[in-house]
């Protein structure tokens with residue numbers, strides 16, 4: 001796995017910026033750059049590649065999408081910033097790193113809000129998904145698609161955490177979002193916000209005792225090698241967002257914008273199909289690798305999550321959003 005230091009990242013960003021401008025100036029073709037932290041073959045990566053194929057076909061090769069996977073362009077916080085400022089054109093991130101920037105995205109990660117995947121799809125594919133998507137544009141990001149991310153559950157090193165009592169006092173890595181930090185505290189754990197790329201070694205060296213994620217990420221990140229208890233708390237179904245730089249988007253002609261939007265839309269069912277297969281594959285592979293998958297007392301966890309709603313769902317806009325999600 002490639003680990004980029006901040007200075008290497010800055011250098012890479014600077015070298016990327018030059019051909020990016022040159023490409024547009026040459027007007028014979030545009031290469032749009034997309035970032036993702038996951039390794040090649042992960043369903044989000046394949047979704048964007050599928051979209052790129054459609055775009056290339058439909059523009060006769062004039063517009064291409066080049067994928068930089070495996071954190072080649074940095075962690076999600078970095079790629080979000082680079083995308084906002086048009087240094088790169090797309091980034092695929094979870095909703096969590098957007099929470100402190102775009103308040104509406106907080107709703108999507110709230111504990112036990114989505115009843116299941118079908119409910120999440122219904123919300124994201126409908127007017128509520130569009131409404132949240134519109135909110136990202138004032139922060140320089142055009143929401144192109146929502147991808148699946150399954151359900152997030154705990155994986156821990158010292159013991160399994162079927163009951164919240166077992167989680168008490170454990171240091172749990174969370175995404176860099178205030179809501180996520182507060183949620184861990186509500187569950188009784190000590191929250192340690194860390195970028196994704198640091199989690200493996202943090203688990204290995206005991207900086208943290210566990211983390212939480214969906215099964216495909218638990219598998220592809222190899223975290224199952226260092227934290228063997230995967231307890232299915234399924235406390236959040238926060239989806240993924242494929243965001244395009246508004247600066248890059250605005251530079252394209254209207255018909256090209258439309259081609260991109262349509263291709264992004266068509267990439268969603270493709271991604272979802274791969275996701276379902278990947279969930280199954282991941283379960284089998286982590287168990288074969290010595291991990292245990294256990295059920296949890298989900299009701300006990302859900303009971304502890306009310307303070308998060310009291311703390312984060314205060315203003316009228318978020319309240320209404322959460323109510324409409326529930327009613328969907």
Ligand code: GTR
Nearest residue numbers: 093094149175196213214217
């Ligand atoms: C994964 C998600 C990533 C990132 C990661 C994390 O499930 O796809 O975008 O949010 O979790 O926990 O940092």
